[in-house]
Amino acid sequence: MSTEIVKKIKKAAVIPVIEIDSVEDAIPLANALLEGGINIVEITLRSSKAIKCAEEIIKNVKSISVGVGTLISADQVTSAIDIGVDFAFSPGCNPKIINLSIKENLLFIPGISTPTEIEIAYDNGCNILKYFHSESNGGLTYLKNIYKPYNHLNLKFIPTGGVNLSNCLNYINNDFVLAIGSSWIAPKELIKSKNWNLITSNARSFLKKIKNQFH
Ligand code: 3PG
Numbered sequence: 001m002s003t004e005i006v007k008k009i010k011k012a013a014v015i016p017v018i019e020i021d022s023v024e025d026a027i028p029l030a031n032a033l034l035e036g037g038i039n040i041v042e043i044t045l046r047s048s049k050a051i052k053c054a055e056e057i058i059k060n061v062k063s064i065s066v067g068v069g070t071l072i073s074a075d076q077v078t079s080a081i082d083i084g085v086d087f088a089f090s091p092g093c094n095p096k097i098i099n100l101s102i103k104e105n106l107l108f109i110p111g112i113s114t115p116t117e118i119e120i121a122y123d124n125g126c127n128i129l130k131y132f133h134s135e136s137n138g139g140l141t142y143l144k145n146i147y148k149p150y151n152h153l154n155l156k157f158i159p160t161g162g163v164n165l166s167n168c169l170n171y172i173n174n175d176f177v178l179a180i181g182s183s184w185i186a187p188k189e190l191i192k193s194k195n196w197n198l199i200t201s202n203a204r205s206f207l208k209k210i211k212n213q214f215h
Helices: 004-012 023-035 050-060 074-083 095-103 115-123 139-153 188-192 196-213
Strands: 014-018 040-044 065-069 087-089 128-132 156-160 180-182
Touching (some): 014 196, 023 050, 023 188, 023 196, 050 065, 050 074, 139 156
Parallel strands (some): 014 040, 014 180, 040 065, 065 087, 128 156, 156 180
C-alpha cells in the first residue's frame, strides 16, 4: 500500500467520479478540476467514448492522475492498461477482474458492501476497497460495524455513493478511510453544459471543507 499512487489518493482526499461522453470535454474537465485544486480523477467506463476521454487526459494533462471506474470486463482491463491509467475501480467485487489486474500490475479497487465481499476482495489480494453505495448502505456507521471483525487486516476504504458536500465530513478522520469518491464536484449535467467555472468552484468548496480535517 505504499505505492506513489496510493499516497496521492490519500493526499487528494477526494476522487471526483466522472460520467463523460464527449471527447472534446475531457481536457477542459481535467483543467477545471486542476484549477480547483484536485489532481486526481476517475472516469467511469459507462459510455462508448469514456476510454477515449481518459486517454485524452492522460496524454495531454500530465499533472492529473487518471483512473477508470465501472471496470467490469477483461477487455476493459486491457484497454485501461493500454492507455496507461493509474488505478481502476469497480462498483462490484469480481475475482476475475481482481486477479487479472494484479497480474497486470494495475491498482484495482473493487467495490464491497458486505462482509462476504470484504473477504472475497481480501482473499484475492486487495487491501484498498471501494465502499459502495455508501449512503444507501448506512454510511459510515454500517461500514464501521462490518469492518470491526477485520480491523486487524488494516484495510483502507474509499466510501462512494451519495457522498457530497453536506455529508463528506462524516467520513473523514477515520484511519480506515483512504479518501472519498463523489460525483458531486463534476456531475454529468455540468460537464454537458461545459460549466467549467462551476466545476472549479465545486472542487474548491469540497477541498475547503475537508482539507483541514482529513486524517
Ligand atoms: C460511482 O460510480 O462510484 C457512483 O455513481 C458515484 O456516486 P455518486 O454519484 O452518488 O457520487
